[in-house]
Amino acid sequence: MAKIIGCFVxxxxxxxxxxxxxSAQQIKQVCGQVNVGMSVTELRQRxxxxxxxxxxxxxxxxxxxxxxxxxxxxxxxxxxxRHDGQRVTQVRYSFLD
Numbered sequence: 001m002a003k004i005i006g007c008f009v010x011x012x013x014x015x016x017x018x019x020x021x022x023s024a025q026q027i028k029q030v031c032g033q034v035n036v037g038m039s040v041t042e043l044r045q046r047x048x049x050x051x052x053x054x055x056x057x058x059x060x061x062x063x064x065x066x067x068x069x070x071x072x073x074x075x076x077x078x079x080x081x082r083h084d085g086q087r088v089t090q091v092r093y094s095f096l097d
Contacts, residue, residue, distance in 0.1 A: 016072070019052065023070035024070075024076075024095075026051070026052055027070060027079055028077065028079075030046055030047065030050055030068060030079060031068065034091045035091070036087075036089060036090065036091060038087065039086065040085065040086060040087065047068065052072055053069070054070060055067065055068050056069075062084060062085075063084060064083055065082050066083070075096070077094075077096075078093070078096070079092070
C-alpha cells in the first residue's frame with residue numbers, strides 16, 4: 001500500500017513540475033505574439049487557442065486590462081495586456097520571483 005501511495009505522490013509531483021514549465025512557456029509565447037495595435041478580436045482568439053491559460057479582464061475608465069496567468073504556475077508568470085476595446089495599447093510579460 002505504501003508503494004502505491006508513494007508512486008501516486010511522485011507521479012503527482014512530476015505532473016506539477018511538467019505543467020509548471022509548460023504553462024510558463026505558453027504564457028510567454030502568447031505574450032510575445034501580442035503586439036501593440038493588434039485587434040482585441042484577434043487577441044481573444046489567441047487566448048482561446050491556449051490550453052492552460054486563464055484570463056481575467058477588468059475595466060479602468062476607458063481602458064480595459066486582460067491579465068493572463070495559469071494556476072499551474074501559481075500566477076508567477078503573467079501577461080498584462082491593456083486595450084481600449086478595439087486595439088491593444090500595452091503588453092507586459094512578468095515573472096514574479
